[in-house]
Amino acid sequence: MDRFVVEANKRVVGIAIRVPGGFRFVCSDPDFQSMDRQIFPRARALASKVAEFARTRRH
16 A cells, blocks of 8 residues: 545545655645644554544544
8 A cells, every 4th residue: 555545534634655664644634734744654653643633623
């Protein structure tokens, strides 16, 4: 899997692209701009961080 869609709260918020060192998050939702271009060591780490960020935005 070289790239995949990233969702939060049942909406697409960006894509993840495999790069050396892990996965780069590229946001498509302005609410996630602060995470744009960050690299995460694993896809699961990226998904967890996006979910955590989405939860904090809801409150």
